[in-house]
Amino acid sequence: MKIDVFTLFPEWFDWFGTQRHARNVFERGTELRFFNYRDTTPLGGGQVDDAPYGGGAGMVLRVDVVDAALRAAYEDGREPSRTILLAPSGRQLDEALATELSVEPHVALLCGRYEGVDERIRDQLVSDAVSVGPYVLSGGELAAMVVVDAVMRKLPGALGHAESAVEESFSEALGGAPEYPHYTRPASYRGWQVPEVLVSGDHARVREWRLEQSRKRATAAPER
Numbered sequence: 001m002k003i004d005v006f007t008l009f010p011e012w013f014d015w016f017g018t019q020r021h022a023r024n025v026f027e028r029g030t031e032l033r034f035f036n037y038r039d040t041t042p043l044g045g046g047q048v049d050d051a052p053y054g055g056g057a058g059m060v061l062r063v064d065v066v067d068a069a070l071r072a073a074y075e076d077g078r079e080p081s082r083t084i085l086l087a088p089s090g091r092q093l094d095e096a097l098a099t100e101l102s103v104e105p106h107v108a109l110l111c112g113r114y115e116g117v118d119e120r121i122r123d124q125l126v127s128d129a130v131s132v133g134p135y136v137l138s139g140g141e142l143a144a145m146v147v148v149d150a151v152m153r154k155l156p157g158a159l160g161h162a163e164s165a166v167e168e169s170f171s172e173a174l175g176g177a178p179e180y181p182h183y184t185r186p187a188s189y190r191g192w193q194v195p196e197v198l199v200s201g202d203h204a205r206v207r208e209w210r211l212e213q214s215r216k217r218a219t220a221a222p223e224r
Helices: 022-028 065-075 096-102 119-125 141-152 203-217
Strands: 002-007 032-036 082-092 106-110 127-131
Touching: 002 065, 002 141, 022 032, 022 141, 032 065, 065 106, 065 119, 082 096, 082 119, 082 141, 096 141, 106 141, 127 141
Parallel strands: 002 032, 002 106, 082 106, 082 127
Antiparallel strands: none
16 A cells, blocks of 8 residues: 655654654554645745635645646556545545555555645545544544544554554444453452453353444444
């Protein structure tokens, strides 16, 4: 798989690339590349944004700047199968979308900045818009990391054990429900006990308990 990130701050991702699951998939051929809008901007002085038509606060990432970056990156004609704009109003990222993206051969993620991006970028240059939640970030970089992380975890060899990703929150194995609680040693701490079923050695009971706890979490009211 190939993942491209278009951003004004590629250095933000330096730490991410050093993480073990990322290194694991890189060793198996996955590529994570970065393209800085300023490197290919058609404007002088590295300019990438401008004031919005109609007035208002903030600056808007220009369509010609993003188009130039995409053209330069894919001048060989090998365009991504999905080009995604990170935007608060996009399709909400969930387990189904992460799985969907993980089987794509080539995905590009466009990070916005400042007040936002020219709407023509969304209308003409991308195939999808994706959101990581109903809130606003200073830019698309953190959102891009969330998307890349969710996708990479699903790639072969990313995790130490392939079974690690089978039963986790929102997985098919749990019917889309949150994952059940986990406990480890000590079995008793300050009077707080590990549930008896987990130390019983009865694997059938453990499995039944875990599924029950997962279902309870799915139906519980969100904490405030």
